[in-house]
Amino acid sequence: MNVDVFQTLADPTRRRIVEALKGGELAVNDLVAQVDIQQSGVSRHLRILEEAGFVQVRPEGTKRLYSLRPEPFQELDAWVTGYRGLWEARLDRFGQALERRRKARTAHPKPEEEPP
Amino acid sequence: MNVDVFQTLADPTRRRIVEALKGGELAVNDLVAQVDIQQSGVSRHLRILEEAGFVQVRPEGTKRLYSLRPEPFQELDAWVTGYRGLWEARLDRFGQALERRRKARTAHPKPEEEPP
DNA sequence: CGTCAACATTCATGGACGTGTATATACATA
DNA sequence: TATGTATATACACGTCCATGAATGTTGACG
Numbered sequence A, B: 001m002n003v004d005v006f007q008t009l010a011d012p013t014r015r016r017i018v019e020a021l022k023g024g025e026l027a028v029n030d031l032v033a034q035v036d037i038q039q040s041g042v043s044r045h046l047r048i049l050e051e052a053g054f055v056q057v058r059p060e061g062t063k064r065l066y067s068l069r070p071e072p073f074q075e076l077d078a079w080v081t082g083y084r085g086l087w088e089a090r091l092d093r094f095g096q097a098l099e100r101r102r103k104a105r106t107a108h109p110k111p112e113e114e115p116p
Numbered sequence C: 001c002g003t004c005a006a007c008a009t010t011c012a013t014g015g016a017c018g019t020g021t022a023t024a025t026a027c028a029t030a
Numbered sequence D: 001t002a003t004g005t006a007t008a009t010a011c012a013c014g015t016c017c018a019t020g021a022a023t024g025t026t027g028a029c030g
Helices: A005-010 A012-023 A028-034 A039-051 A071-081 A093-107 B005-009 B012-023 B028-034 B039-051 B071-081 B093-107
Strands: A055-060 A063-068 B055-060 B063-068
Touching (some): A005 A071, A012 A039, A012 A063, A028 A039, A028 A063, A071 B071, B005 B012, B012 B028, B012 B039, B012 B063, B028 B063
Antiparallel strands (some): B055 B063
């Protein structure tokens, strides 16, 4: 997590890797198939993504399965939250109180419906 | 808006400018006072931010007042929303319904409390 | 142990980019 | 018009970085 979140996401190839991992963990070769650069480049991008906290590795045999980690996305979400006042009608102290109550509500949702 | 949102935000100086504009519109010299680079650099960053849709200009006499625009932040918010499932317990159709109800609520808040 | 597959790392290179210096443009005011 | 202030642009320079090619490393399996 030493590197910057935005700088890590600035590269389009890294974003393609991240988006490919949205569906679940993938091996390096699977990512090479989706991103049109060399395998060495994919490994380097994965290293950068790992140092930035975006991905984690899990060795499985001779393969290494990469998957996403939530922390940097949460950080990004927190950052953009500071600018929601630009397009939401009211995000003053009253609106923030509402927001806090919503967070508390969605953090402990009542299981009133079935998962599909 | 031709340039990439993440690439625009990758530069720390540009983020400082954006954060300085959170309080409202500012002239270029006001930003130069907050960012420790030359005035020419600030103007260049403002041009990049303008081309990316982050800021808009309003001439006032010999000054030019820059202010934030919501679109790129909304775009960023929409992007990170695609990854909320990583840390929220459930963001399936049920959770999205909750989310939609919250949005409808905060869009028309009843003035039932005083701001702290 | 030898071999193959999967992946990581090193090295060299070209291009993009942020910065400072200097100069240009626009506006206001006397 | 002349002068000063506010901002934008042109140019040159150094640095960072994404990429490909080549090589190194690790694990599975005969």
